[in-house]
Amino acid sequence: MENKNIHWFPGHMKKALNEIQAKIKIIDLVIEVLDSRAFLSTQNPYLKSVINNKPVIKLLNKIDITDKNKLEENLTSDDNVFECSITSNNFYNELIKILNKYYLKINDKFIKKGMKPQPLKILVCGIPNVGKSSLINLLARKNSAGVANIPGFTKGLKWIRVEDKFYFLDTPGILPSNYEDKKYALNLAMIGSIKLDILPKSTLVEKIYSYLIKYKKDELFNYYKLDQNNQDLQGFLKNLCAKRGFLLKGNKYDLEKAENLIIDDFKNGKICKVFLDNVDF
Numbered sequence: 001m002e003n004k005n006i007h008w009f010p011g012h013m014k015k016a017l018n019e020i021q022a023k024i025k026i027i028d029l030v031i032e033v034l035d036s037r038a039f040l041s042t043q044n045p046y047l048k049s050v051i052n053n054k055p056v057i058k059l060l061n062k063i064d065i066t067d068k069n070k071l072e073e074n075l076t077s078d079d080n081v082f083e084c085s086i087t088s089n090n091f092y093n094e095l096i097k098i099l100n101k102y103y104l105k106i107n108d109k110f111i112k113k114g115m116k117p118q119p120l121k122i123l124v125c126g127i128p129n130v131g132k133s134s135l136i137n138l139l140a141r142k143n144s145a146g147v148a149n150i151p152g153f154t155k156g157l158k159w160i161r162v163e164d165k166f167y168f169l170d171t172p173g174i175l176p177s178n179y180e181d182k183k184y185a186l187n188l189a190m191i192g193s194i195k196l197d198i199l200p201k202s203t204l205v206e207k208i209y210s211y212l213i214k215y216k217k218d219e220l221f222n223y224y225k226l227d228q229n230n231q232d233l234q235g236f237l238k239n240l241c242a243k244r245g246f247l248l249k250g251n252k253y254d255l256e257k258a259e260n261l262i263i264d265d266f267k268n269g270k271i272c273k274v275f276l277d278n279v280d281f
């Protein structure tokens with residue numbers, strides 16, 4: 001007999017996936033938040049196997065800092081994938097429009113029988129730093145009724161009720177990142193979804209710099225207002241220190257401060273719009 005348990009998951013995957021599996025029975029719709037700059041790298045490969053064929057919406061978040069042309073070259077058409085920016089002003093209305101379609105679809109059999117549609121119970125999940133808290137906090141602000149139990153459902157679970165049609169579990173599922181594969185780990189580190197201890201800082205900076213020099217050279221030098229006469233990493237870091245006054249005692253350059261700045265600016269999409277999946281650098 002096929003073993004349906006999930007004991008074969010890597011250790012760090014198990015806890016969160018078990019939690020999702022325990023709740024999935026009462027869920028009508030899953031929202032998986034992804035970072036559109038690396039939507040393949042930010043997927044959790046095991047999610048599908050614990051959600052029992054429940055419908056999934058993939059929110060490709062942070063579209064405002066994504067190289068859209070490159071993203072679209074890598075997207076296959078899928079009705080359940082939506083590009084968005086959770087922190088943008090129009091996001092809430094866009095989300096409700098999307099959810100209304102699922103509300104009607106999932107309630108189709110009730111509506112056809114002339115019965116009242118049921119509120120959708122929605123689980124939000126995703127790996128760290130993709131925007132889950134931003135989404136949940138936004139919904140909590142739009143919450144019409146205060147966090148509540150749903151009568152007739154498992155006690156102890158708190159739901160955020162929105163527009164009287166949607167109930168969101170108020171603790172988002174934090175999925176582990178898929179960093180076993182080196183090609184994903186690097187992208188995940190660059191966008192801030194895994195901690196630096198998995199990858200040395202110097203390697204991370206080299207990779208970020210190598211991406212920028214190869215694909216976004218003009219944006220890089222424009223952003224930091226540096227001229228392009230010195231393009232090796234060490235030279236660049238020194239120029240950046242000089243420009244910003246990053247100095248240690250004895251007027252030595254504080255190279256680590258410059259490295260941290262690049263790591264942060266890249267992660268936060270300040271230097272330029274990027275796309276990282278399936279890209280060589």
Ligand SMILES: Nc1nc2c(ncn2[C@@H]2O[C@H](COP(=O)(O)OP(=O)(O)O)[C@@H](O)[C@H]2O)c(=O)[nH]1
Binds near residue numbers: 086087088
């Ligand atoms: N540029 C941009 N940043 C975003 C967007 N959504 C979330 N963020 C930022 O991404 C970071 C991580 O977001 P957070 O909601 O804490 O992610 P979580 O770890 O999945 O809960 C925060 O600094 C957010 O402000 C977006 O649409 N665009």
Ligand SMILES: [Mg+2]
Binds near residue numbers: 132133134
């Ligand atoms: Mg969070």
